[in-house]
Amino acid sequence: MNGAQALVQALQHSGVDTCFANPGTSEMHFVAALDGAQGLRCVLGLFEGVATGAADGYWRMAGRPAATLLHLGPGLANGLANLHNAKKARSGIVNIVGDHATGHLALDAPLTSDLEGVARPMSHWVHRVASADAVAAAGREAVQQARRRPGHIATLALAADAAWSPLSLPLPDLGPLPEPAFEPLQQPALQAAVDLLRRDPGGTLLLLGGAAMRQEAIAWAGRIAAHTGCGLMSEFYVERAARGAGRVPVPRLPYAVEPAMAALAPWRQIVLVHAMPPVAFFAYPGKPGRLEAPGTGFVHFSHHGQDATAALEALADALGARQARPVLAAARDRGAALPTGALDAAGIAAVIAGVLPEQAIVVDEAISTGRSFDAATRQAAPHDWLANMGGAIGFGLPVAVGAALAAPGRRVLALEGDGSAMYTPQALWTLAREGLDVTAVIFANRSYQILRGEFAGVGAGEPGPRAAGMLSLDRPALDWVQLSKGFGVPATRVHDLAQLADALRRSFATPGPSLIEAVL
């Protein structure tokens, strides 16, 4: 047995069943070891950002880490932007990064780089393993790190000679990893929230984030709101929010500074449930970075190292709200006509709400088009909504790959801006190869539309011709239908809401991936 084979065994015994790979020479022994590993599914991406984004999506839906297999420092570098997003989403990922053999590093061959330096900004844990006998324990430790609560990014640099050398010692014990523990809820935080919700429920907002937006957690939050009369809201970005008919509707904090401040202005106190004090996405001249009204009080109730459902259940119990009946989102009348006409944001949202299948997974990178989808989709069939937590674009299609692999049988709907989809279009090929049930909708406004707003927002005035050229994606227009077919994914183009509804229905009814270019 060599080090690569030992690593594959360690990953499998630690519960890793999926590896998103873009390998090179230094990873060939790991690839060879896959032939003997029936339980480890290896999925090829044609760019590293596909692999890291897929691992993020996999964690969000499976709740356990996938591995990535990347090629030296530059390969890891190509995966960093989606590792940034995954880190902000608190997703657990095990990156296996092959490096030159130990003796080769001193020769400064072309691909030599500071691998650990590349890893560190987007990893919680970085470790180099340079001997075959140390590989299994290091791999197991990497999985354990990734499975912490919340999830961590664990990056293991695997020297090529550690992978190819035979073990001289027996494998260490590779039994299953213990279940990672949550930190307990702090009694003073619980008491502070209880006091507030008893004293001034009408002035108090429960701001939910992270795991507090899963189905069971919002059910408890809904009971608390029904019992006390407090408000409910979620952070703008949530890595996986349970939404739709029959669930507690939790409105999102708006993205833009002014509407976000307006939404928070009525509240005298905010109870942070797996959430941070709300801040602006970007800084703007003369505008505040913090979004709450001056003088707003905060209770830091629970954080991402704790069990959100248990915390909210404890709060409900302390308030006597266990039997309260929460307000639930009504189901949309399935017989109601869908809107027709031009492709505007409100119409698109209504169409999506009307045709979304049960238990769909929506991956939201619709950027400027998608910001207003929240209210209109609350009565859609029950679904999960996955947002880009780090703001690095190129997140959506890769995350759709991982989500679809983690949740077979559920349709994934990836909502993409044309600008953002262009960062990782290679993910389409993996969708085709794996035959994944993913519908990608590209909102083709043929510009960095969000930047047109931001240009004004930062006080830069009106763009002149040279500046405007930096914000437009026309000249030439990207043809997403041809691009998609080039990657092996069937595609169609729609120009109005009726065509969009038809195309979505057809896609949802057809196994495998398809792409819809919605020309705005």
Added chain:
Amino acid sequence: MNGAQALVQALQHSGVDTCFANPGTSEMHFVAALDGAQGLRCVLGLFEGVATGAADGYWRMAGRPAATLLHLGPGLANGLANLHNAKKARSGIVNIVGDHATGHLALDAPLTSDLEGVARPMSHWVHRVASADAVAAAGREAVQQARRRPGHIATLALAADAAWSPLSLPLPDLGPLPEPAFEPLQQPALQAAVDLLRRDPGGTLLLLGGAAMRQEAIAWAGRIAAHTGCGLMSEFYVERAARGAGRVPVPRLPYAVEPAMAALAPWRQIVLVHAMPPVAFFAYPGKPGRLEAPGTGFVHFSHHGQDATAALEALADALGARQARPVLAAARDRGAALPTGALDAAGIAAVIAGVLPEQAIVVDEAISTGRSFDAATRQAAPHDWLANMGGAIGFGLPVAVGAALAAPGRRVLALEGDGSAMYTPQALWTLAREGLDVTAVIFANRSYQILRGEFAGVGAGEPGPRAAGMLSLDRPALDWVQLSKGFGVPATRVHDLAQLADALRRSFATPGPSLIEAVL
């Protein structure tokens, strides 16, 4: 005047005339400042690796740095792989990376990351500027750093508030930068080379790299070889090699370990002219990393901080070789018939040699297909050959963008593997938008063909079905004609050598970009 405007002025006064941009909100003031800057051409890329690769190509052909404009840590991260290649090519680049406003960083908004940490592994110089008054001097310093000999990667983190705030002090002096100085040639090194070439010229190899492969430098090397009888060879990777008819032919060291060792075995001494002792690209079990025969002597004659042409001229003078007549590559008989038949590497090379236009720029990322092009193209029309110095794939199409912009009127021929082109296909859109005279040939073997060889090379045996799946790009086959058209670049597919020759001739005769998919 605000900080962004001051930066644009500083770049222009320091000789920067081109900026490869993929901006976001934090860069909007810089974009706005472009409207007032007629002398700074700003070129949009739809992915950051396009921008950094283009800057590399620009330096190689223009000999002066371009700027890039990138969006925070994750945007810089997407550009790192091509910065790695540029760093190994000793290209000078000025990266302007917008960051959050200084006060906003503490709020940990989604896009916050360790920007300097991301920059450091692929930069020689990293600097943060957080006040408008400091921007101009910092920008000027960044250009000065980039223009060092050899070129450096200079990364300037520009806080958004430094960009948008008005200056409170007058602009510092922004006169042209002084010409960067070369280090002088060391007399003991010169003497050692002279002694060797007098004592044992038949056993001595001049190994040329970097700027020693430019046209004037190889002319001196050719005179030295003609006068003394010593051997000439170049490193396998050279960032810009002058080649073709009427120039001194300098064979490349082979890529693979065994042929490289065979090529070096005859030489008792190697004089390193802007070159390193030759090493294997990767380590392989049981094979050496150093490629010279045991006991080979080395003279470290000159390095990349020195003037290669002046160094070789001095050596020629010291040897009395100034008047020697070097062997020059004969011109291919333009009337000779081109080979026809199946698309194999030898035939492809002969076709390229036959149709390449005068002063073409060849960007070589043909990987497994292109390794044997060296000998067959030595008699082509005079051209420059640009190799991937860092080994991070996704280099070719972006470098072609920058080379074409730096050398208008010269045809760029980008030779791409299908695997490697897939890392940065977004560059095709920039070729279309800017109407650049670039011919991209995609060698579609529909696999990571190089890895099939490497799999055996590292001793992993024969790939089983799961391993083979990680090395193949079929299921589905990428359709490069559709992909190219989707990006706005006309494309055609060829299946034999005659079709390839026709398609190349047509492309060379047609202004603007086109793509040829050569199905192997």
